[in-house]
Amino acid sequence: MKNIYTRVFRGGNGLASFVAVALLLLVVLPCSLDIFRLNLLGKYLTYAFVAVGLVMLWGKAGVLSLGQGVFFGLGGYCMAMFLKLEASDPVSTKIQSTPGIPDFMDWNQLTHLPAFWIPFKSLSFSLCAVILLPTLVAFIIGMAMFKRRVGGVYFAVITQALALILSMGIDSRQGYTGGRNGITDLKTLCGWDIRTHHAQYILYFVTCALLLGAILFSQWLLSGKVGKMLLAIRDREDRVRFSGYDVSMFKVAAFCFAAALSGIGGALFVLQVGFISPSLVGIVPSIEMVIFAAVGGRASLYGAVYGTLLVNTGKSLFSENFPQLWLFAMGGLFIGVVVLFPDGLAGLCDLARKKTGLAIKKLRAGSSSITAPEIAQTIVKGEES
Amino acid sequence: MNSNNSFLLSIEDLTVSFDGFKAVDALNLFIEKDELRVIIGPNGAGKTTVLDMICGKTQPTTGSIKFKNSELVGLPEHQIVRRGVGRKFQTPSIYENLTVFENLEVSYPKGHSVMGCVAFRRTKEVVDRIHEMAEEISLQDYPDIEGAFLSHGQKQWLEIGMLLMQEPELIMLDEPVAGMSPAEREQTAALIQRICKGRCIIVIDHDMEFVSRIAHKVTVLHLGKILAEGSMEEIQRNPKVIDVYLGH
Known part of the structure; x- marks a missing residue:
């Protein structure tokens, strides 16, 4: 127990940084914001899962992925499919020509539930899929890329293409996925209405707790040999290989871990916001998430949280006043951070x-x-x- | 090709061509246990390429490399390392952001898989072994100094120490004394002679004085082929070697 404590909070600022983030998220912000703003914040925090994953993958292992939206989206869609099926019970969909299937399927002349939707009637299956599906996809892509020593810019471009493929794929198969509108009108989780203020409060705290847990777990991993290996791979990949390690497997593992965290983030996003659509899966959100990590400091787990909150708060304030300038500001911010403060x-x-x-x-x-x-x-x- | 023999390392008919240029051409090289072999030769003779092929960094076009009578050609680098082949690169290749202790720890041959790393614990056995090694490479006083702050010579030693942690039976050192002061060369020569027992070492170097101090046998490479092989005295008297490499 003591061993775990020193590993997680080791270093002069380990405990202080954790307490500061925990106080901010669990006390200061809930006390000072109304539920509308807090729910918005909860949404941002789901992006922070992706940013924490990117810290592990990009900051520590040196592998930049521009397609983390894919895993966020996969996790989100797994959650949304469960919620949608629950919202589409035969009673509330009795005006449809085929009652009991999601409304967008009915609009697209589907007469029965597609086979891949059926397992998502089970909550435990859906929750497992939230984590395992992104991990599996990351594993397959990672094995295909890293075993062939594809890295750097090439890897980034390929992940970006992946984000494009997934978002277009979802977009084009409207009857199966809800298409461009996404999966909407999500109402209850096992009978518990997720749209009430009360539920939003609870979901906010669940998100915070899971995020803090993810950070502590990452910290634990980094404090051991894994952390040193990732650093060693980032700095001297060849040396690691000639010390008898299969470098590609470490990259695959880091990619899978980042994907699993993104998937959890996506599921929590759906629970708090009540919908998911391909616009959250594609290239732009994937790159935005990299910017969150870069602004916070790509090698800092806690920085990822601050970076996400800061950029998103900036985004909502800025785009409320100057909507057309936001994208330029975002681009400028990214260039500024990379050139002037590479450690965010x-x-x-x-x-x-x-x-x-x-x-x-x-x-x-x-x-x-x-x-x-x-x-x-x-x-x-x-x-x- | 399938000859089994008592050599620790036997290279037969090894050829690699890059776009038709034969960097190494039908090379045969046999090295025994406990032997310290030095490979010399002018620039572009193919010395580093030979080491690259032994450790799997470059794939040969044809030929065979047998280590302890099992074929190394075609194996991925990490597998070759796990069979007992260690390689030091020409420029010091250490982890600058890790401390001396951590550099050696990462090279400890346990927990090579991802899960093995997650489960890896710094046991007393590991710590003792690291301190022992730090002493061997004269870095016992700096376990907590980051690699980046070491002098050039100390970095070279650290990398040799990282190899030794893996307890390899074949060690390949590419220019281990390049950029070292005379005193550091002395120490390195002594270190190499110490670690030679029970394994074999291949050294590439240009410094003739250093070579004559450590070499059991010298191989001269020229244009990817062996020009001469023998003791240092024989090599220094060989007219062909004088002609292409040692000079008048």
Whole structure:
């Protein structure tokens, strides 16, 4: 138990960062926002799952995926299919020509439920699918790509194509997927009305709890050998290979983990927002999610949460006032972060912490100027002598 | 091709051509256990390419590489490593963002799979082995220094230490003393002689003084072929070698 504690909260700011995020999400924001804004925030937090996954995949393992919307969407659709079937009971759909099937199927002249929808009548199946389906898809793509040493830009482009394929595929098979409108009018989860304020509060806290859990679990993974391996692969892939590791499997695993987190995020999105559509699966949302992680600091798990909240809050404020300028602002933000602060908010925080730390040291030592490399050198020299 | 023999490493008829250019041409090379072989030769002779083929980085066009009488050609790199082949690259190739301790820990030959890594624990056995190795490569005083802060020579030693962690039976060192001070060369030569016992080592180097200190046998490569093979004295007297490589 103690071992787990030190692994998860190790490092000077481990516990402090966690408490700060937890306080913000669980106390400060619920107390200061009305339910409309809080529900909006809950929606943003579901994107944070994707951002946390990207921190593991991109920040730590160095693999950039521009198609995380695919996994967010898959998780979301799995959840939405269950909810839609529950909302389409024969009584409430009795005016349809085929009662008991989702309304969009009826509009598309389907007369029975397609076979792949049937398992989604079960909640436990649907919940498993939320995690396992994105993981499986990621596994197949990962094996196909990483075993052939496809990486870098090529991998990013392929994942982007995947996002396009999935969103177009959903779009074009209206009778089976709800098409461009998506799956809408989701009402209850096992009889529990998810549209009430009360339910929205509960779902918000469930989202927060799962997100914090995902961060702690990721932190636990990173604190062990896995974290070192990911870092080693990012920096010196060849060396890792010649130390006897199958590098591709580590990338596949990181991709699957990121996909599973995205799937959970997608399911929680559907529960809080009450619909899912292909516009949440495609290229633009996939890239936006990368921006969230980049702004927060692509190597920082906590940064991913702040980045997501900040960019989305900015988006809703900005687009309320200057809707046509938002995309430009977003692009500018991404370029700005990559060029000026490659480590994002987390990097700025580290810098500030180092600066204040140095200032304190200066005051104590009374010396005039110390820079970070000098300190590192003094440490090395000190140990040498 | 299928000859079984007592050599630890036997390379037979090894050829690789890049777009028709034969970088290594019908090479035969046999190395015994406990042997320290140095490969020398002018630039472009194919020295590094031979090492690349042994460790699986480059696929040969034809030929066979047998290690402990089993074929290495066609195996993925990590499998070759797990069979006991270690490779040090020309430029120091260590993890700059990990500490000396962590660099060695990552090279510890347990927990190679993803789940193995998740379950990996830093047991006393692991820690002891790492400290032992740090001592061997003269880095015992800097376990917590990040790789990036080490001197060039220390990085080279660390990489040799990372190889040794895997307890390989064949070690390949590509220019291990390049860029080292004379004192560091001394130490490296002593280190290589120490670790030679119970395994075989292939070294590529240009520094003749260093080569003559460590080599049991020297192979001279030229244009992808063996020009001469023998003891250092024989090589230095060989007129062909003097002509193409050592100079007047």
